[in-house]
Amino acid sequence: MPRLRKRLKLRFARLCCLARPSFPLLPMKKANDNDIDAFSWACRELSRRDMTEFEIRLRLAKRNCSPQAIEETVKLLTEKGLIDDEKICRRLIEQGLAKARHGLVYFRAMAFSRGLSAAIIAAVEAEMAEAELTAARMAIEKKGVSGQTREKMGRFLAARGFSLRAIRQVLTNANLTDG
Structure with a gap:
């Protein structure tokens, strides 16, 4: 064989x-x-x-x-244009946020582990702030919000690597109980 x-x-x-x-x-x-x-x-x-x-x-x-x-x-x-760190960082974050599984904090750590510079990561993150909000909303919708408390959903989003700003904005607009 x-x-x-x-x-x-x-x-x-x-x-x-x-x-x-x-x-x-x-x-x-x-x-x-x-x-x-x-x-x-x-x-x-x-x-x-x-x-x-x-x-x-x-x-x-x-x-x-x-x-x-x-x-x-x-x-x-x-x-020759075969190596472009900014393009790789942008693609990494865009594809990840499109799946709505993780947030910018998670992808920042992943980008650092791949050797990308902090300046490149910060520039791409600034462009992707709105996409992170959309991804956080989608993550909450996938999880299901019926009967969940704000604290529980906040912990869920934080564990997924979403930024505090995105978590606050999403939780203020969501129909959740206070506790």
Whole structure:
């Protein structure tokens, strides 16, 4: 069974290469061989998911790339527009608020863990204040407010990472009992 799986993977790889000639047929060499391999490895990783500059630097360092290769790779990726921390931060917060599961405090912590700067996060948060209010309202509607106290719903929203401002505004407009 493993041989068949391996053959199928090779056939699929060849088909992908025929459809997209920029894809290599063989697996890439390790990134510490030379600078070109570090760049191609980073491009391959970026094709899988968006990564911040910090994450690229960290992963290249784990692959034992030289500091010069890391700097050149990050510089090239930034020049080509493949790394854009502000775009990643905006997408992270927009997609999360659209699901209405968490608030800006939660996403601020997530953005910090991905290595985004405080200035970028603050700029994006300022734009997303209204979206957070909408997400908080949707979270309360999903939870169901019948018979719930203000304190209980406030704790629920705070645990989900919504800001105090959003919690106060949503709770003043909601039909909740005082306790």
